[in-house]
Amino acid sequence: MEYRQLGESDLKVSAITFGAWAIGGWMWGGTEANDAVRAIHASIDEGVTSIDTAPIYGQGLSEELTGEALKGLDRTKVQILTKFGMRWNLAKGSLAFNSKDNAGNPIDIYKYAGKESVIEECENSLKRLGTDYIDLLQIHWPDVTTPIDETFEAVLRLKEQGKIREAGVCNYNVAQMKEAGAVLKLASNQVPFSMVERTIENELVPYCIENKKAILAYSPLQRGLLSGKIKPGHQFGEGDTRAGSKFYQADNLNRINAFLDQIKPMAESKSVTLAQLVIRWTIERPGITVALVGARNAEQAIQNARAINVKLGAEEIKFINDRLYQLQLV
Template sequence: MEYRKLGESDLELSVITFGAWAAGGWMWGQTERSEAIKAIRSSYDHGVTSIDTAPIYGQGTSEEIVGEAIKGISRDNVQILTKFGLRWDLPKGEFYFNSKDNDGQEIDIYKFSSKESIIEECENSLKRLGTDYIDLYQIHWADPTTPISETFEAVERLIEQGKVRYAGVCNYDREQMAEAEKTLKLVSNQIPFSMVNKGIEDQTVPYCIENLKSILAYSPLERGLLTGKITTDYQFQEGDHRASHPRFQSEFVEKTNHFLNQIKPIAEKHGASLAQLVLKWTVERPGITIALAGARNADQAISNARAADIKLSDEDIYKINHHLDQLVLD
């Protein structure tokens, strides 16, 4: 496993970080709790020391699972990344969307990041995680109803109290990052990036490179699309948000799979799966520091972890990029 520091901090993460959204079950169809715990522990056994979660993932379930999974592991040997700013239990801020919880009950989700709300969220997260500090605390989505300065003044207080080590953002553009930095130094931006979703390379990646901020790429496998296991007639579980997602409709899947078949020989040459090849390509992309990869079971988790061990040559990367440049998805 390779480890990289975030920004100018001394916080070092495994280049493949465990993404615990699916572990919480919410919007992915049900996930077996015991299997999710085994997945996290298996990841750790194979060098994945960093875990990214959020309160909204299963409305606390994901954080609880992470807390249970890290019991018995020295806290200094694991890095916990969680978030704030999406409330399902407090109808304040900007309405985001309506969903259903893991019990099938309707919930309304709001973007809300006031000072008081953040302090409350942090306390709740610490309890669910079973820890007394969070390594990286990230705003999940920008809240237009709260000044950015107020939001990061709250995070600054948490850092001063020792409850948070470093501050990061998710889904921020360059202007929002610059505004946040007027209050508090950021180390990272967690943002979607994949072979079929490279839009951040226009502005956000250059900004982060220039200002020494790390990028944590989420959905590098495009929610499973880039594993090569999704077919045009794939049947999703009830409650799986991908069933209606534009990138999982037949035409998009067909074009993506044609591209994956073109790069499959490169994966086979390295004795790797397509998913492993895609993850390794992601962390070799300029400006990308970490790739978040989710897993529902131990086998998936181990496979993701082993992606870090692949050695891609310049020629391999050139060939992948050549085929990617020919991929027209619009």
């Protein structure tokens, strides 16, 4: 495994980090607790030291399963990354969307990051995770109803109290990062990035490179799409939101699969999977520090972690990029 520093912080994480959204089950069509714990253990056995979770993933379930998996392990050798700012149990802030929990009950999700809520969420996360500190605490989404300085003054208090080591943001633009960074030094920004979703390269990546901020890329496989295993007509389970994504519409699916067919021989020549090739490409991309990759069982977790062993030369990267730039989605 390779380990990378988050910005100018003291925090080092594994370049391939375990993304724990899927194990929470919510929006992924359910979960199996034993499989989830085994997936985390398998990742750690492969050298993955970092786990990215959030309270909203399964309304606490992902954090609880992460805490369960880490029982008895050396806490200093694992980095826990979690979040705050999406409430399903408090009707404050702005309504993000309506959803259903894992039991099928309707819930309303609010983006809220008021001072008292940030502190309450951190305390609840610490309990669910079974730890006394969080390595990286991140705001999950911008909250337009709360001043950014109020939110990050609360985060600063948590850091001063030793409850968190470093602070980060998710889904922030450059202006929002600058405003938060005026209150305390940010380590990172977690944003969507994949071969087919490269919007951040326009403004955010150059800013983060220049200002030494880490970028944690989530959905590098575009929620499984870039594994090459999803074909037109694929049936998703109930509650799985991928069915409504533009990337999974038939025209785009056909175009993306045609692109994957072009780079598949490269993966085969290296005796690796398409997904492993894609993950390696992602962490080779300028400005990208970490690829967050989810797994619902041990085998998936092992395959994800072993993407670190893929070697890509400059000509191979150019071959991929040339074909990627020809890919037009609708």
